[in-house]
Amino acid sequence: MADKAAPDSSRRSERSRRAIFDASLALVGEVGYDKLTIEGIASRAGVGKQTIYRWWPSKAAVLLDAFTDGVDDYAAGLPDTGDLAADLKFVLRATADEFNDPAFQAPYRALAVAGANDEGLSRTFVARLLEPGISVYVDRLRAAQEAGEVAADVDVRIAAEMVLSPFSQRWLMRTGELTYDYVDTLVDQVLRGLRPRD
Numbered sequence: 778m779a780d781k782a783a784p785d786s787s788r789r790s791e792r793s794r795r796a797i798f799d800a801s802l803a804l805v806g807e808v809g810y811d812k813l814t815i816e817g818i819a820s821r822a823g824v825g826k827q828t829i830y831r832w833w834p835s836k837a838a839v840l841l842d843a844f845t846d847g848v849d850d851y852a853a854g855l856p857d858t859g860d861l862a863a864d865l866k867f868v869l870r871a872t873a874d875e876f877n878d879p880a881f882q883a884p885y886r887a888l889a890v891a892g893a894n895d896e897g898l899s900r901t902f903v904a905r906l907l908e909p910g911i912s913v914y915v916d917r918l919r920a921a922q923e924a925g926e927v928a929a930d931v932d933v934r935i936a937a938e939m940v941l942s943p944f945s946q947r948w949l950m951r952t953g954e955l956t957y958d959y960v961d962t963l964v965d966q967v968l969r970g971l972r973p974r975d
Contacts, residue, residue, distance in 0.1 A: 793822070793824050793828055794832070796822035796823060796824065797818060797819075797822045797824060797828075797829060797832075797839060797843070798839075798842065798843035798846055799822070799843075800817075800818045800819075800821035800822035801813070801818045801836070801839050801840050801843045801884075802840075802843050802844065802880070802883075802884055803821065804817055804818060804821055805840060805883045805884050805887050806879065806880065806883035806884070809883075809887070810840075810886075810887035810890055810891065813836050813840070813887070814836065815829050815830065815835075815836055815839070818836065818839060837888070837891040837895060837898050838898070840884055840887060840888060840891075841888060841898060841901060841902060841905075843884070844884040844885065844888060844906075845902075845905050845906050854913045854916055854917065855868055855913050855914065855916070855917040856868070857917060857920055859924070861917070861918075861921040861926050861927070861968065862964055862965065862968055864917060865914075865917075865940060865964045865968075866960060866961050866964050869940070869944065869960040869963070869964065870957050870960050872944070873944075873955040873956070873957065873959075873960055876948050876955055877955055886949070888902055889949060910941075911934075911937050911938070911941060914937035914940060914941065915933050915934050915937045918931075918933040918936050918937055918971075919933045925973060926972070926973075927968075927971045927972070927973070928971060928972065928973045928974065929973070931971050936967070936971055939967050939970075940963065940964065940967050943963055944960070944963065947959070
């Protein structure tokens with residue numbers, strides 16, 4: 778009689794990890810970050826608390842991994858159709874749709890709050906998610922600069938932040954809606970200052 782194959786612990790661990798991620802993202806939307814607990818995540822995921830503590834030191838660490846898991850990598854960069862304004866508007870409109878999605882908002886806002894009080898968490902979030910995102914804007918603006926669409930003396934890193942920071946500030950502080958009209962106006966006004974002078 779053939780021996781039964783031993784259970785694959787890596788598959789079991791991956792199922793548990795996925796369940797923990799799903800539970801943390803669902804719960805932060807339902808109860809908010811303040812009421813999110815390791816106990817609640819464990820109960821929703823159907824795992825023991827010790828399973829979570831074996832992999833993560835805090836609920837913030839769980840949420841950060843859950844939120845950044847499966848995030849599209851930025852290897853493809855931003856589109857480059859030869860029209861910088863159109864390319865930036867296209868991407869920022871899609872980003873506005875994402876930021877307006879309640880499933881995205883709850884964990885992102887929770888991590889922003891947690892990061893304000895936890896420098897290590899904030900730095901990890903920036904390194905894992907924000908910095909790669911900024912870099913693709915820098916690359917696209919550099920390509921536009923090389924094509925003569927952006928003045929040669931423009932610091933493209935600061936230029937990228939000039940586009941992204943007002944967008945993020947409006948969303949985070951709820952100073953206004955993230956609409957396509959807002960995105961288009963933001964891009965047009967920033968690019969007006971970046972164009973080469975005759």
